[in-house]
Amino acid sequence: MLEVRDRSDSLLVSLSVPQxxxxxxxxxxxxxxxxxxDCYRNEHGRMVLERSHQPDFAAGLGHVPGRGRQVSDGHGGYWIKDIHEPVPGDRYLLRVGAPRVNHRLVREGKTVSLSDLAAGQRVSIGLRPVPAS
Structure with a gap:
């Protein structure tokens, strides 16, 4: 399960993300x-950064040589593919942006706005194993 939790560890979002x-x-x-x-994958229960899409070389964006490969998106931007970078502890902290930034999770055509749920707050985004039944 992909979970988003607030500072008090209350569950805000839970999405099934199979292996x-x-x-x-x-x-x-x-x-x-x-x-x-930034796109992630569940690799045997590990949260792994796979690729990133950036439509411009704006402030704070760009490819770091040796970390994936940069390819054109055909529309003036670029993908950084094949990053394959495990996220330490299978979770990270995010300060959720204001509505104009609109941090959101996208999975199988569904979108969940974290900014609608927790703008300005610190949340953890992490992959948690589902207990065997």
Whole structure:
């Protein structure tokens, strides 16, 4: 399960993400306003950053040589693919942006706005194992 929890560990969002499947965190760049994506995958219970989409080389964005490969998206932006970077502890902390930034989770065509739920708050986003039944 992909879970988003607030500072008091209350569950805000829970999404099923079976082995081998993925999701993206999408937000609007705080200066330029265009959408940016970081996409993750469940690799045997581990949260792994797979790719990132960036439509411009704006402040704070860019490819780091040796960390994936940069390819054109065909529309003036680029993907950084094949990152394959495990997230330490299978979770990370995020300060959720205001509605204009609109941090949101995207999974199988569904979108959940974290900014609608917790703008300005610190949340943890993590992959948690589902207990065997």
């Amino acid at each position: 081998g499947e993925g999701w993206c965190l999408k937000w609007n760049h705080s200066v330029e306003g265009f959408p940016v994506l």
